[in-house]
Amino acid sequence: MKGVIFNAVEDAVVDLYSEDVWDDLLDAANLDGHYTSLGEYDDAELLSLVTAACEMTGHQPDELVKILGRHAFPHLAGRYPELVDGADDTHAFLRRVNDIIHPEVLKLHPDAKPPEFEFEDLPHNVLRITYKSERRLGALAEGLILGAGDRFNEDVQITVVSGMGDAITVFDVKATKLAPSSV
16 A cells, blocks of 8 residues: 555544644554655554554444544645546546546656546436445545545535445435535
8 A cells, every 4th residue: 555545544633633642552552653645554553554543433434434534635635636636526526536536647757556436417406426445445545535524515425226335336416515614
C-alpha cells in the first residue's frame, strides 16, 4: 500500500484525536511510523494500526476504517487538488476515479494497485458503485465517498448492497446538495 494512504490515516488520527494517540497506536501496533508518501508498505501494517485503534477506541474495524477514510479525504484532496477541483459534485467526482484519478496516481506511483470501480445510474439520483479490490477495503472506500460528500457540501447516503469486507462491494450512493451555511 502506498505511503500516501498511511499519511492520510495519520492526519485523520491526529485531527480526530491527537499526535500522542498516533504515537500510542504506532507503539501498540509495533510500527515505527516513518511513512513517506512515495513509499510502498505492507498492507498488514494498516491492519495492525486498525487492530490497535479498535482496541483503544472500542470501534469495530469497518466502522473505524470508514471514519478514518472520511477524515482522510481532505488530506488526499489537498495533495492532489487538480484531481478534485474539476468536479462539481460527489457523483461527478466519483465517476472520474477510474478514468482520471487512478491513471494520474499510476503516473506518480507506477507500482500502485488502485481499486477499480463500475458505475450504474439508478432512479432518484442514486449511483450504484461496484468497488473491486483484493485489499478488501470497501469500508475505506465508503469513508472516502462520505469525505467527498463533505467536500462538495452534500448529504451523502450510502447503502451497502452487498459484499462489505469482500473483494467486491456494491454501494448505492445518493448525494443531495446541502443549503449553504449562513454562519
